[in-house]
Amino acid sequence: MSTPEAFQLSLGPLTGVAFGPDRTEVAISPNNNEVQIYKKAGETWDLQQTLSEHDKLITAISWAPQTNRIVTCSQDRNAYVWTHTAQGWKPALVLLRINRAATCVKWSPKEDKFAVGSGARTIAVCSFDEENNWWVSKHIKKPLRSTVLSIDWHPNNVLLAAGTAESKAYVFSAFIKNIDSKPEPTVWGERVPFGTICGEFSSPAGGWVHDVAFSPSGDILGFVAHDSSVNLVYPSSPGAPPQALISLRTSALPYLSLTFVSENTIVAAGHDCQPVLFSGDESGWAMSTSLDSKSAAGKPAAGGRVVSGSGGGPGRLNSDAFNAFKTADSRGQARPASSAGSASGGIEVGADGLLLTVHQNSITHIEAYEWGSGGSVSKVVTAGKDGRLVIWDVAGKK
Template sequence: MSHSSQSLGHVPIADHSFSADRSTLALARDISVELYDTSGPKYSLLTSLTGHDKTVTAVDIAPNSGRIVTCSQDRNALVWEPAADGTYKPTLVLLRINRAATYARWSPDEKKFAVGSGARAIAVCYFEEENDWWVSRHIKKPLRSTVLSVAWHPNSVLLAAGSTDSHARVFSAYVKDIDARPSPTVWGERVPFQTLCGDFVSPAGGWVHDAAFSPSGNAVAFVAHDSSLTIVYPSAPEQPPAAIITVSTTLLPFVSMLWLSESEIVAAGHDCHPVVFSGSEQRGWAIDHAVDDPQQAKKNVGKENSALNMFRQMDLKGTPTSATEDSSLATIHQNTITKLREYASSGGRVSKISSTGVDGKVVIFSV
């Protein structure tokens, strides 16, 4: 288990995205998006994309086209088109929202992206050839509050959204002129735009920070502010789900989550280290192990440093009992982890994940 960590200043990182070949890293921090070259041992700043005038809340690099979408609390989203000379040309997207944009993600086919917002709406954006700009359609009902996250189904039509009204919902984001007619899924057979295909809450409620479809798209999971992870297995369209499994943990709430495979999920948040859950519809779900476990780290530190510390303490304070004044956490991240992303996978399972946090660190974990 090796983890590599990069400390990139002290400004909190809201979101990050690696390019498909992992050679470039985009960080959303403060009002700009920073692009880093990741080839060397220490990440070096390539350029800063400045176009927003309030905090940038999300950044996503489309793996194939290399386009970057960013959104911000200034109520705008920008699509940055890469040019041959390494510069980026921004295009404003007509979001038509009157509150902050909170989250943006490309659909897997990269023809659309979804932007969550504080205006109780999800803007599904697509490129209109005849007008030569990005336009949006809104999913509004029955959202009652800010949308904190959006995640796409592998078929690029369905969308999972987590919201501060403590609901996680599955919508259709089918845009007639853009998408081919989708084949039926467990979520629905005919799904015109804005169809609500599922609506779930966790038992103790709380903001839903993140939601995601499983790799097959046949299950959806979400993390809420009641320190829980909930996994929903639908049965058939318009039917109650086959199983809703909630794991209430003893940890602080999770902010971000990621499916490693159909039977494994990793989640991280206010406890500053990732936790791996495993299970299935039949077996139920439970915590499997913690990555970068602070309990374990504490033990190791205690063993390694005991002799050294004893002499140092005797030297400094004239007493062998070490009153450890180290205020740092035993985990790699020193503050809340804001986002987890897939970094590498092998044999159909995600083997490495990248994380960013409020502490300005980028860490790549082996899981």
């Protein structure tokens, strides 16, 4: 097993992560109103450019791989589409028409539209209006009653999944006339005018839904919720109850993000600070393994391996004295905790006061990073509140 590559891009949380078309560039927001674009240079990531147009915290970033455009959304209720020109990235304002913060954004697979979830109980599906030369939005309002926390597109460019704070995951149609051609019938529905509800699923113990994801074929919907559950939905036919709704009540802390590696495997990560692989099919799913192998236990996980970005990180200051001060500051401990890991899913702390996992805080984002020859995902990337970006090998894991 190759060791995960870890990069310290910021001292604080990363609040939006999106990779460029060839995966050597990444756009992140260091928990403020700016987007930073880093380029990979050998072993490090170097800051290339800072995009500042938003005036409040940026909540999500999405980068379209084919058309090379970035869309950012923020708590200032705006979204900007950034196009690359000879003078750098140029923003274009999107008319979102929402009265609360935008929480998540994602380009559709064909990159001709994107969806923005918001605290205004609305999903704004945005497309480009040629006549007026700007981005306009259409709203999905019903039956949303609370903040939309996550969205994901079906590969057919029409269906959209959303996870909400009312502990439900939905599948909607985001069909827009003049842009989309009539989609092929899927297991989710045949006729799908804009706003059709193609599915509505609850988490088992009332947890709000942190993240939703479609499988590569689009025939399975996965979602993770704050009740530590991992749920997978296999729809049967439109209007009928799903063929299988598998809810795993896991023993770990809640997962914040998930992504499909294949039709039978997902990777989920969250407050446990480590990505975990789940596998199964419609008869049942189970946790299989953690990507952060505990064989690293004993040596300070990642401590010595973390490569600082050009911004400089604690990697440079990773001395005993610094760590002692840091634990005293952040955990109120006069001395670093002894390496007594708590039982049953608790997070283990090493002798130096650092977690034994590579990530030192909750993982908030996970996505596929590299694909193998057969189109299967071979590497995934995670980012978290510790400001680290970590690339993990998943090829051949089940």
